[in-house]
Amino acid sequence: MSPEQFVDNLISGVAQGSVYALVGLGFTIIYTVTRIINFAQGEFVMLGGVFSFLLFSSVGLPLPLALLLAVLAATVVGAVLYLLAIRPARQASVISLIIITIGASTFIRGVVGQIWGKDYMPPLPHFSGDNQWLWIIGITLVVMVALHLFFSRTMMGKALKACSINRQAASLVGIDARSMAFTSFALAAALGAIGGAVITPLTAPHFRMGLTLGLKGFVAAAVGDFRSQVGTVVGGVILGIAEAMVVVLDWGPFASAYKDVIAMLVLLLVLFFRSSRGAAQEAAS
Amino acid sequence: MLRVEKATAAYGRVTVLREVSLTVNDGEIVTLIGANGAGKTTLLNSIVGVVPIKSGSIWLDDRQISGLQPHRTVGLGISYIPEGRQIFGSMSVMDNLTLGAYSQCSRNHLSTLGYIGWFLRRPDVRSNLDMVFNLFPVLRERQRQQAGSLSGGEQQMLAIARALMSSPRMLLLDEPSLGLAPNLVKDILRLLARLRDEGFTILLIEQDAAAALKIADRGYVMERGRIVIEGSSRELLGNDEVVQAYLGKTRG
Structure with missing residues (x-):
């Protein structure tokens, strides 16, 4: 592999990984605030992609506007998902709520497949020239800075954090746990949809695209223990780079056809180290 | 009452x-x-x-x-300081105090999206902050420190201070x-x-x-x-x- 090729692959890996990171942050934010693992996270990614295509190609909006509206629409879906499916099940256990998100994910996928068809849609044009990877990395960076400012410079961000540290103490200073849960679903949907929107020039939007991207975001979040946003971003980027390297290597057990297996491998490693560390902590205490 | x-x-x-x-x-x-x-x-x-x-x-x-x-x-x-203090241990002392005033700005959920510096400059919030710093000078010194790293007594002071921030x-x-x-x-x-x-x-x-x-x-x-x-x-x-x-x- 020539150095140029290596750098190209590194960049595409980081870009792909940024998308995983965005999706993973959605998992992390919902989990820390509500303790729910939201299996519909991948569908927000799909909605971001599919809505972008529809608004651009079918409605004919200019590309930036189409992307923005697509993300907003997916955010509304995330908020509505919370209001219609999670909030009414107030007394349910966390496990039941997780199962509800699995149901919601199947439902959203089914509705999109029914209305807009089960075929691959043509990819969107690149945002400019032939450097979509750089656009993805740039947009992800902007989103992360915005997210950081949100959590450190606004009352709502701090309230979300407080809720994830100690929900009862948060309620005693006046923070409504349910409105925080609502916010976390909307925010997670927005992050996932941004991931879906920026990747559509490179992968054809499709009603099932949320499955793989959701899984990879899940792995990124698992690296961050579903708690650490930094860990989630690192996990996503590492996964993206590892996949890109497998594609270039394309050798023996690392054949490029096995690209998607890398995510499972990372997940297994995380689970292995987590559980052995957990066992060590138990033995120590 | x-x-x-x-x-x-x-x-x-x-x-x-x-x-x-x-x-x-x-x-x-x-x-x-x-x-x-x-x-x-x-x-x-x-x-x-x-x-x-x-x-x-x-x-x-x-x-x-x-x-x-x-x-x-x-x-x-009514401000409640529960048993065991229940401060936000992994946040700074200042963040704990700021959150104590959450009820002062949460009437409109969207307003909590504003820059926190503006909120802290509001006269009512400012005067509450001055009051708790006067009551507990040690909290003023440690405002950037993580709340969980304070001693037990300081954590209790922080819990009371946080409660006072809501103008109870x-x-x-x-x-x-x-x-x-x-x-x-x-x-x-x-x-x-x-x-x-x-x-x-x-x-x-x-x-x-x-x-x-x-x-x-x-x-x-x-x-x-x-x-x-x-x-x-x-x-x-x-x-x-x-x-x-x-x-x-x-x-x-």
């Missing part, structure tokens, strides 16, 4: 409050005395709405507050001296007396009943979910039953 009328509460089938009635007047310190499991903490939890009552009613001035959720009662001027009229405290050295316990109680003199109304649960009665105006004794004795601090300190059951050991 606060009136509890025949409140009954239960965890599942276990009744923990049986027709409890209690009044706290403006500017008073009232203390609850009783053994562990007598229902003191549950009573405070019921007042703020953490544990809903099954019958009876709770009034703040002329407004019925039973049935309200905890995040609503804070906005009405009334404070509910559950065992503020738990796990503190004896001289710190005295400091905390002295502080509560000072807050009363500045116009705050206080309902206090305190393990050291004798020390609590010394600063309190009135007291209630709870046993198995009921109020069994009530009276002024002087009456309770002179009541043989109370002295034997709750003050005996601490009198030495």
Whole structure:
């Protein structure tokens, strides 16, 4: 592999990984605030992609506007998902709520497949020239800075954090746990949809695209223990780079056809180290 | 100011409050005395709405507050400092204080999206912050430090300071001296007396009943979910039953 090729692959890996990171942050934010693992996270990614295509190609909006509206629409879906499916099940256990998100994910996928068809849609044009990877990395960076400012410079961000540290103490200073849960679903949907929107020039939007991207975001979040946003971003980027390297290597057990297996491998490693560390902590205490 | 009328509460089938009635007047310190499991903490939890009552009613001035959720009662001027302090350990001291004022800015959910610096510059928030920094100068020094790294006494100060940030009229405290050295316990109680003199109304649960009665105006004794004795601090300190059951050991 020539150095140029290596750098190209590194960049595409980081870009792909940024998308995983965005999706993973959605998992992390919902989990820390509500303790729910939201299996519909991948569908927000799909909605971001599919809505972008529809608004651009079918409605004919200019590309930036189409992307923005697509993300907003997916955010509304995330908020509505919370209001219609999670909030009414107030007394349910966390496990039941997780199962509800699995149901919601199947439902959203089914509705999109029914209305807009089960075929691959043509990819969107690149945002400019032939450097979509750089656009993805740039947009992800902007989103992360915005997210950081949100959590450190606004009352709502701090309230979300407080809720994830100690929900009862948060309620005693006046923070409504349910409105925080609502916010976390909307925010997670927005992050996932941004991931879906920026990747559509490179992968054809499709009603099932949320499955793989959701899984990879899940792995990124698992690296961050579903708690650490930094860990989630690192996990996503590492996964993206590892996949890109497998594609270039394309050798023996690392054949490029096995690209998607890398995510499972990372997940297994995380689970292995987590559980052995957990066992060590138990033995120590 | 606060009136509890025949409140009954239960965890599942276990009744923990049986027709409890209690009044706290403006500017008073009232203390609850009783053994562990007598229902003191549950009573405070019921007042703020953490544990809903099954019958009876709770009034703040002329407004019925039973049935309200905890995040609503804070906005009405009742601030609860639960047992074990419950500060946000992985956040800074300043963040804890800022969040204490959350109820001041949350009327409109979207307004909480504003830059926090503007919020902290609001005159009412600013004056609360000055007040708690004057009460607890150590918190001003440590404002950037992680709350979880403070000593036990400092964490208790932070818990009280955070509660004061919501501009409350009334404070509910559950065992503020738990796990503190004896001289710190005295400091905390002295502080509560000072807050009363500045116009705050206080309902206090305190393990050291004798020390609590010394600063309190009135007291209630709870046993198995009921109020069994009530009276002024002087009456309770002179009541043989109370002295034997709750003050005996601490009198030495």
